[in-house]
Amino acid sequence: MSFPWAEHYTPKNPVMKWVDERLPLPRLVYNAVGAGYPVPRNLNYFWNFGVLAGVALTIQLVTGIILAMHYAANAGIAFDSVEHIMRDVNSGWLMRYAHANGASFFFIVVYLHIFRGLFYGSYKAPREMVWLLGVVIFLLMMATAFLGYVLPWGQMSFWGAQVITGLFAAIPVVGEPIQTWLLGGFAPGNASLNRFFSLHYLLPFVLAGVIILHIWALHIPGSSNPTGVEVKGPQDTVPFHPYYTAKDGFGLGIFLIIFALALFFAPNAMGHPDNYIAANPMSTPAHIVPEWYFWPFYAILRAFTMDLTIPFTGIVIIEAKLLGVLAMFASILLLFFLSWIDTSPVRSGKYRPLFKKFFVLLVIDVFILGYCGGAPAEEPYVMISQLAAAYYFAHFLIILPIIASIERPDPLPGSITEAVLAKSTNKNDDAADAVPAAAAAE
Amino acid sequence: MVRFLGGLVGLFFAGMLLLSFIWGAVSAVPVVAEYGKFVPPTAEQEFHKHPMQVAWSFSGPFGKYDKAQLQRGFQVYSEVCAACHSLHQIAFRSLADLGYNEAEIKAIAKAHQVPAIDPNTGEATTTEGAPADKFPLVYPNDVAARAANNNAIPPDLSLMAKARHDGSNYIHSLLVGYQDQPAELLRKFPDAKTGEGLHYNPYFANLNLAMAPPLSAEGQVTYAEGQPKPTIDQMAQDVSAFLTWAAEPKMETRKSTGVGVMIFLLFGTVLAYMAYQNIWAAKEH
Numbered sequence: 001m002s003f004p005w006a007e008h009y010t011p012k013n014p015v016m017k018w019v020d021e022r023l024p025l026p027r028l029v030y031n032a033v034g035a036g037y038p039v040p041r042n043l044n045y046f047w048n049f050g051v052l053a054g055v056a057l058t059i060q061l062v063t064g065i066i067l068a069m070h071y072a073a074n075a076g077i078a079f080d081s082v083e084h085i086m087r088d089v090n091s092g093w094l095m096r097y098a099h100a101n102g103a104s105f106f107f108i109v110v111y112l113h114i115f116r117g118l119f120y121g122s123y124k125a126p127r128e129m130v131w132l133l134g135v136v137i138f139l140l141m142m143a144t145a146f147l148g149y150v151l152p153w154g155q156m157s158f159w160g161a162q163v164i165t166g167l168f169a170a171i172p173v174v175g176e177p178i179q180t181w182l183l184g185g186f187a188p189g190n191a192s193l194n195r196f197f198s199l200h201y202l203l204p205f206v207l208a209g210v211i212i213l214h215i216w217a218l219h220i221p222g223s224s225n226p227t228g229v230e231v232k233g234p235q236d237t238v239p240f241h242p243y244y245t246a247k248d249g250f251g252l253g254i255f256l257i258i259f260a261l262a263l264f265f266a267p268n269a270m271g272h273p274d275n276y277i278a279a280n281p282m283s284t285p286a287h288i289v290p291e292w293y294f295w296p297f298y299a300i301l302r303a304f305t306m307d308l309t310i311p312f313t314g315i316v317i318i319e320a321k322l323l324g325v326l327a328m329f330a331s332i333l334l335l336f337f338l339s340w341i342d343t344s345p346v347r348s349g350k351y352r353p354l355f356k357k358f359f360v361l362l363v364i365d366v367f368i369l370g371y372c373g374g375a376p377a378e379e380p381y382v383m384i385s386q387l388a389a390a391y392y393f394a395h396f397l398i399i400l401p402i403i404a405s406i407e408r409p410d411p412l413p414g415s416i417t418e419a420v421l422a423k424s425t426n427k428n429d430d431a432a433d434a435v436p437a438a439a440a441a442e
Numbered sequence: 443m444v445r446f447l448g449g450l451v452g453l454f455f456a457g458m459l460l461l462s463f464i465w466g467a468v469s470a471v472p473v474v475a476e477y478g479k480f481v482p483p484t485a486e487q488e489f490h491k492h493p494m495q496v497a498w499s500f501s502g503p504f505g506k507y508d509k510a511q512l513q514r515g516f517q518v519y520s521e522v523c524a525a526c527h528s529l530h531q532i533a534f535r536s537l538a539d540l541g542y543n544e545a546e547i548k549a550i551a552k553a554h555q556v557p558a559i560d561p562n563t564g565e566a567t568t569t570e571g572a573p574a575d576k577f578p579l580v581y582p583n584d585v586a587a588r589a590a591n592n593n594a595i596p597p598d599l600s601l602m603a604k605a606r607h608d609g610s611n612y613i614h615s616l617l618v619g620y621q622d623q624p625a626e627l628l629r630k631f632p633d634a635k636t637g638e639g640l641h642y643n644p645y646f647a648n649l650n651l652a653m654a655p656p657l658s659a660e661g662q663v664t665y666a667e668g669q670p671k672p673t674i675d676q677m678a679q680d681v682s683a684f685l686t687w688a689a690e691p692k693m694e695t696r697k698s699t700g701v702g703v704m705i706f707l708l709f710g711t712v713l714a715y716m717a718y719q720n721i722w723a724a725k726e727h
Contacts, residue, residue, distance in 0.1 A: 041727050083531045083600070086692070093692040094699070238725060246718040253711025260707055264700025265503050268604060276605035276689070277597075286647070306462040320462075327455050334451075340444040379473075379480035383466045390459035397452025401445045424726045 006219075007036040007239070032219060038237035039244055040225035042420050046120075047223070047244075048251035049113035054211070055252060056106035061204055063099040064148075071151065073197035075190040078153035079278040097267040103145050104270045105259050107293035110141065118338075119359055121228055121347035126221040128339040133214040135335045140207045142294070142332075147200040149291055153193060154275030159288045161188040161196070167301070170322040187281055227419045228347030229412055236416040287376050295373030296366050299385040300392065301328040302377050327389070334396050341396065344404035351410040354403050358395060365391045485634035489627050491619070491644040493611035496679060500610075500686060503701070506694055507687050509541040514665055515684025516540060518677050521663050522656050523599065526591060529577040531600035532688055539691055540684075547573050554578055592639045594652035603682070603689035610686045612645065617678035619645040620655040 009027040011017040020026045030036040070089050072081040085092035114134070117123055123131035146164055150157045161183070169179040184191030222231065231237055238244070262269065270292060274285050290298055304324035307316045318326075334341075349355050365388050372385035413419035470480055477483055499508040516537070519529070534551040542550070551571035556578045558569040571578070580596070581587035587595045603609035623642040628635060636642045640650040657674045665672045687693075 041725060043727075080531070087531065087536070088533075093696060097696075238727075242721050243725070246714070246721045249714040250711065250718040253707060253714045257704070257707045257711060260700060260703050264696055264703060267696070273605050273607055273609070276601040303459055304462060306458065306465055308458065323458060330451065330455065334448065337444050337448055341448050343445070379466065379470050383463055383470065386459045386463035386466065390456040390463070393452045393455040393459075397448045398456070401449065420726050 006031040007038065009036055032215065033245070034241045035239040037219070037222075037240040038231070038234070039223050039240050040231055040236060040416050041238045041243075042225050042227065042416050043223065043244070043247075044226050045251065046112070046116040046226075048248055048255075049109045049116060051248045052109040052251060052255050053106065053113055055255070056102060056109055057204070057207065057211070059098060059102045060106060061208075063095045063102060064201075064204065066095050067099055068201060071197075073151070073194050075153060075193050075279070078151065078193060082152045094263075097263050100271060101259065101263045101267060103148065104291070104293065105255075105262070106141065107145070109255070110138065111293075114138065115363065118362075119349040120224060120226060121342070121344075121349065122224045123339045124342070124347050125339070127218070127224060129217040129220075130214060131339060132336060133210055133217055135332070137207060137210050137214060138335075139332065140203055140210065144200060144203040144207065145291065145293065147196045147203070150188070150193065150196045151200060152275060153279045155277045155279060155283075155285050156272050156275040156288070158188050158279035158281065159285055160290055161192060163288055164290075165192075167325045167328075170319065170325045172322070188279075224347065225416060226348060226350060227413055227416055228351070229414075229416055229419070232415045289374055292370070292374060295371070296369035297328050297331060297373070299369040299373035299381075300331050300389045301325065302373075302382065303327070303385045303389040305382060305386075327393075331389075331392060334393075338396065338400075342400045342404055344407060344409070346409040346412065351412055352403075352407055353410060354407040355400075358399055358403065361391070362395050365395070483630075485627055485631040486648055488630070489624065489644055489649060490647065491615070493608050493615040493645060496611055496614055496682075498610060498683065498686075500683070500693060503697060505697070507539075508683065510669065511680050511683045512540045512687050513542075514669060514677075515680035515682070515687075517665070518657075518663050518681040519599070519684055522677075523681065524580070526580060526596035526653075527599045528579045528581075528596075529600050529688060530579055530598055531576065532691075533574060533576045534571060535573040536691060539687065544573075551575060592652055596653070599685055599688065601689045603686040605689075609689065610682050613682040613685055614678045615645040616643060617655075617657055617681070618675055619643045 007030075009020070009030045011020050011026060016026045027036075067085065070081065070085045070092060072078055082096065085096050087093075089095075117131060117134065146160070150161045165179050165182045165188075168182060169175040171178060180186055182192075183189070184195060225231075272289065272291075289295070301324040304320045304327060306323075307320050308318040308323060309316050344352065344355070346352055349359055368388045369385060369392065372381045372388065375381040413422065473482060474480060481487075499505060499511065519527075534547055534554075537547050537550060538544075551573050554571040554575075554577065555568040556571045556575045558567055559565070560567045568578075581590065584595055603613060606612045620641055620643050623636050634649070636650045640652055641654055642649060643651055657677050660671070660673050662674075663672050663677055670676050690696075
């Protein structure tokens, strides 16, 4: 993981020197997360969430591997084996609640990480590859989370599997055979549960592999920063260790406190009660809802209520259900093209007055979509999600390119150091005017 | 090119959504005009009640189970609920949590017949339970359960307190909530009359359930000397507490572990904050 501007590693300890000459692992660590990785000095707390996502994945791997030692992937006994873990396995309740809540917290930190990237323009050159790999990670996470939710074989597990694989059934002609092939039967059953377990165990390791590529790609240009101005010299950076290891250590403490509050005092708050009822193919739950982290996408899926027809002929070109499925996938896949859709040369949203307003709208919009996705599929939620979903697509595909061409960005600071010093001068002088000195200097 | 194609895709999806919205709004107008809301009102919507909130001993981050209450609840379960409802996730040995000693648990297990194999003939039979056994099923299968209960299956109660929203309060409210159907309901929704063999209960999701009121008279269960008077409300609270324990037997361990973890994490985070401040002290950022 050597990158163009890493500090050269000179081991002080003879053992490290010996190891490094034979396997340059100490060098790798030094250059990746050690004193050999120069990082912009002005990163704010939003830059903690990458490390926190890594911690969340580690929690999932450790608890998941232990759960797999006690869980039985068999439709006849899967539900009871989870209860066995909860009641009879030593600290089994802790492992299982940590894993279930850990999934939610993994998504919380990853969503914050994604929105950090969206606001500060982390997807722009030269970091496109970091962003692309990030979207791949997000897709893998969603697949893994869905597969994992099926494993307890409760009512929501079963009917969730039915609904999500049913999305593929919307594809014309080959749709239903595809669903049958995915499930290994005409309805979720033992074959589905076994393959879902197998894939749920596999994908996190694929995820870990892509995360390594994500971090590797990050280390080529180095971290971005809140001003979006590239590093111009050594005065702009601090070594990752000890500066950011210390800051990440504090961030990790805050994260673990919030995680532990949920885990120990409200472990079922983010789950659905119906999943404590064993799967029953003969009884459909009143409202089938996925886990909260899928709600915005679920709202987009259900927002399409009209077939695409040739007017006045009644000939249906695309059915509403297929439109919803296409839109749901498109809502994530469009992120792949973001680097080329938003052509504004200014990276950070901080200096983009118009972009900033629409970004706030997008955040509100996604919350509205999330709320509608968790609500029953009836009015007025469907109508609200139609407007919100329309804004979602318009924001990324229409509004962003327009902003890029009409916006007059605020003046950028000359360098990271200039921005940092301007901020602290302002603070010291208790200056009332909001215009940074750096902006005036430009 | 990417932006052009992306724009077209955006226009297409946004356009379809806006058309759907307009269509939805147009079809919603007559409904809203008639009822003043988006969905025609139903009896469930207007008459369903959220559970009453009980001050449980196990509420809050330091809450603990009241063992005497759990034992009373177990007594109510055994004498009333167990006639139809199983508890098949729970082993007799777990009853030690309620404060029973080994001899008492053996006696409780012994009073239940559990499935076994006849050692001489190899045929299926039953035998007296041992502490390691789980509570046996009441009915051999769902068909038998339906046949004995007017076509309704009495659900297993092991996880009931977690399988409903606000489960502990829900069970209590359901048990004390039976009443006659309100006249207002019948006036507004004449079709929603409680059917034959069903019982009106506003705490039940669709208002009518097959289970007859299980707790019908004060003193239905005789509590031991020195325990509270077995009113219907008291019995309902006790059995809800017992079923909460049944669903979440590790709650006390979980909460006490949590308190220790919080103290550790708060201490560690303060140290981490001080380290962070110390390291960055000389660096403007």
